[in-house]
Amino acid sequence: RPIYVLNGPNLNLLGTRRPEVYGTTTLADIEAAVRARAGAAGWDVAFHQTNHEGVLVDLIQEARTAGAAIVINPAALTHYSIAVHDALEAAELPVVEVHLSNVHRREAFRHTSYVSLQADAVIAGAGAQGYELALDWLLRTLGEPAG
Ligand code: DQA
DSSP: OOEEEEEOTTGGGTTTSOHHHHOSOOHHHHHHHHHHHHHHTTOOEEEEEOSOHHHHHHHHHHHHHHTOEEEEEOGGGGGTOHHHHHHHHHHOOOEEEEESSOGGGSOGGGSOOSSGGGOSEEEESSTTHHHHHHHHHHHHHHOSOOO
8 A cells, every 4th residue: 555645735835935834844855754764664655746736636536546545735725625625535545634834823714624524633733744743653553564
């Protein structure tokens, strides 16, 4: 079973985008850390970022076909995308929702998550480490890769 790590709009700007909120770690740094951790545990990783809602839906459908586990930071789409919600619902896969920032301590429009309705676990405010925590949780919950 592969692990799909999916990132939504503007996360390609990590490192330079509001570092006081999102940190100085780049998405490439996060990808390297994720690949190292999952690789050591014998899991294949598909890592993607897109600024487009429909592409994110396509990627979730691809994960569904692959029978993957999903780590997803849907970024702003978290707060309004019924299409992302429905894609996750249809996928019926293990899902961990990650946010770098603690969205609950921010603007009210960030307090609603359509994605949390479909997430098994939610990590917010742990910065880039959140992705590794999500992986650790999945690896412990799912056990060894099936082969
Ligand atoms: C985010 C939080 C969202 O509210 C925001 O739109 C993002 C990033 C985070 O990782 O903290 O783009 O998902």
